[in-house]
Amino acid sequence: MRFQVSGEMHDQEYAFATGRIRGMENQLLDAARFRRLIEVSLEEAVKLIAEAGYKKESQDTDVSDVNSVINLHVRRTYEQVKGFVPDPALVDLFTLKYEVALLKSDLRRRWISKKETALFIPEWLKHRIAELLARESLGPQAADIALDKIMYEEAALLARSSGSDMLIRLFDAFAIASNLLTLFRGRMRQMAPEQVLSALVPSTVDAPVYRAALKAGWEEIPGFFSATFAYRPLVLNMESVVRDRSFESLERDLDNAILVIAREGKRVTMGPEAVAGFLVGKEFEAKNLRIIFAGKADGQRPETIRGRLRDSYA
Amino acid sequence: MVGIAVGAAFTAVIAVVGVVFALDVSTGLSLAILGGAVAILLAGVGSSIGVGMAGEAAAGVTAEDPEKYGKLLLLQALPGTQGFYGLIGAFLVMNKLGFFSGSIPDITLDQGWQFFFAMMPVALAGLFSAIFQGRVSVAGIGLTAKRPEESGKALIMAAMVETYAVLGLLASLLLLNGIRL
Numbered sequence: 034m035r036f037q038v039s040g041e042m043h044d045q046e047y048a049f050a051t052g053r054i055r056g057m058e059n060q061l062l063d064a065a066r067f068r069r070l071i072e073v074s075l076e077e078a079v080k081l082i083a084e085a086g087y088k089k090e091s092q093d094t095d096v097s098d099v100n101s102v103i104n105l106h107v108r109r110t111y112e113q114v115k116g117f118v119p120d121p122a123l124v125d126l127f128t129l130k131y132e133v134a135l136l137k138s139d140l141r142r143r144w145i146s147k148k149e150t151a152l153f154i155p156e157w158l159k160h161r162i163a164e165l166l167a168r169e170s171l172g173p174q175a176a177d178i179a180l181d182k183i184m185y186e187e188a189a190l191l192a193r194s195s196g197s198d199m200l201i202r203l204f205d206a207f208a209i210a211s212n213l214l215t216l217f218r219g220r221m222r223q224m225a226p227e228q229v230l231s232a233l234v235p236s237t238v239d240a241p242v243y244r245a246a247l248k249a250g251w252e253e254i255p256g257f258f259s260a261t262f263a264y265r266p267l268v269l270n271m272e273s274v275v276r277d278r279s280f281e282s283l284e285r286d287l288d289n290a291i292l293v294i295a296r297e298g299k300r301v302t303m304g305p306e307a308v309a310g311f312l313v314g315k316e317f318e319a320k321n322l323r324i325i326f327a328g329k330a331d332g333q334r335p336e337t338i339r340g341r342l343r344d345s346y347a
Numbered sequence: 348m349v350g351i352a353v354g355a356a357f358t359a360v361i362a363v364v365g366v367v368f369a370l371d372v373s374t375g376l377s378l379a380i381l382g383g384a385v386a387i388l389l390a391g392v393g394s395s396i397g398v399g400m401a402g403e404a405a406a407g408v409t410a411e412d413p414e415k416y417g418k419l420l421l422l423q424a425l426p427g428t429q430g431f432y433g434l435i436g437a438f439l440v441m442n443k444l445g446f447f448s449g450s451i452p453d454i455t456l457d458q459g460w461q462f463f464f465a466m467m468p469v470a471l472a473g474l475f476s477a478i479f480q481g482r483v484s485v486a487g488i489g490l491t492a493k494r495p496e497e498s499g500k501a502l503i504m505a506a507m508v509e510t511y512a513v514l515g516l517l518a519s520l521l522l523l524n525g526i527r528l
Binding site (some may be wrong): 051056057059204307 | 400404408409412423486489491493
């Protein structure tokens with residue numbers, strides 16, 4: 034499946050969707066509301082997010098099932114948006130990773146029942162997964178990597194078929210961010226370069242660049258990515274990555290840099306970019322809520338939670 | 348969508364002009380009427396695209412927040428004025444040709460072309476300004492959705508595009524006045 038509405042004039046097909054998205058953007062949580070959520074008690078925070086739509090239809094949200102409520106809300110939003118966009122494939126770009134994650138966990142649990150597991154994924158992607166599952170020699174770990182590669186390849190193809198420069202850059206940024214974290218984890222665990230390189234997903238940064246970054250000194254790594262969105266987050270965080278052996282702040286800054294690309298959707302008159310930007314915003318909102326509630330449950334200090342939050346799209 | 352509509356409108360005009368030549372129409376009256384018809388046709392096509400586009404965006408916002416309907420309606424209506432300018436242009440052609448008084452004079456081919464070209468400013472300025480005004484209206488609808496208190500500014504921004512449709516109508520009116528029968 035590819036974008037059906039594409040080309041230079043396709044943005045006008047998105048007039049209704051863009052209007053609807055502009056209305057939905059008002060319901061996104063802004064930085065002030067995230068701050069408030071951090072300050073209040075866990076029970077009060079649950080009530081506050083319920084007011085913002087994070088609730089089950091029939092019952093009050095319980096503190097214990099906040100995560101499932103967040104997941105449900107995000108999925109409901111995807112379904113709602115899919116219902117009114119001219120190209121449902123645009124939403125598939127975002128739901129793909131959830132479906133692949135489901136497939137991965139299912140594969141881990143019951144590697145044998147392959148046909149059944151393939152039912153989770155979109156119809157248009159089934160043939161590729163079927164090919165993968167047909168390879169008997171493939172173990173769960175290799176399948177994980179192969180599935181990631183398929184997912185990012187398909188996402189890049191879909192983005193390209195939209196004809197939108199912003200979508201292409203956005204999904205390339207997701208791929209580069211994923212590769213950087215794989216690369217760093219590989220280096221930290223002193224994995225063989227070939228093993229790390231085989232786990233990288235397709236992106237506009239070529240394999241030789243990653244290979245060189247694997248061999249170079251830590252302080253030289255940002256230079257290899259100077260032409261990408263990741264340069265500044267790398268420069269800002271390389272020291273802390275080496276010192277603390279933690280990617281937390283790098284991940285946060287990479288997400289914030291991706292959000293900068295997504296925010297371009299707020300400036301377009303109409304088009305798939307507005308929808309994609311909103312969906313990234315919704316995804317990061319859910320991520321922030323998970324950080325807040327996990328932090329509260331663990332008894333983390335408000336400053337610690339605040340430091341881990343991503344920027345708000347609102 | 349816009350490309351197809353504009354292409355179709357121009358093709359229709361060229362086809363009609365082609366038929367005029369092919370049939371060797373010697374009276375200018377047909378050309379004069381064609382000028383008026385083209386003014387309504389192109390300005391109307393532009394307005395319908397602009398209003399349609401803005402209407403879709405307004406419906407999207409209203410689906411989320413029905414209370415904004417009143418503010419959005421004005422923004423949707425703005426690109427519709429070009430269609431009326433086209434109608435005014437055609438009405439003036441008909442008036443000048445004496446359609447309403449019942450005494451239609453003999454119009455030479457030269458005079459027919461004069462009528463035809465006199466209508467081009469309102470037709471073309473109407474077509475393009477309505478489409479672009481529709482785009483500005485869509486942007487204004489987005490702005491109003493986010494900040495309802497700024498709807499006045501959104502309206503002014505969209506109204507700025509109107510200037511060129513008005514200039515087109517004015518030019519057509521002056522050109523029409525210059526035609527000696």
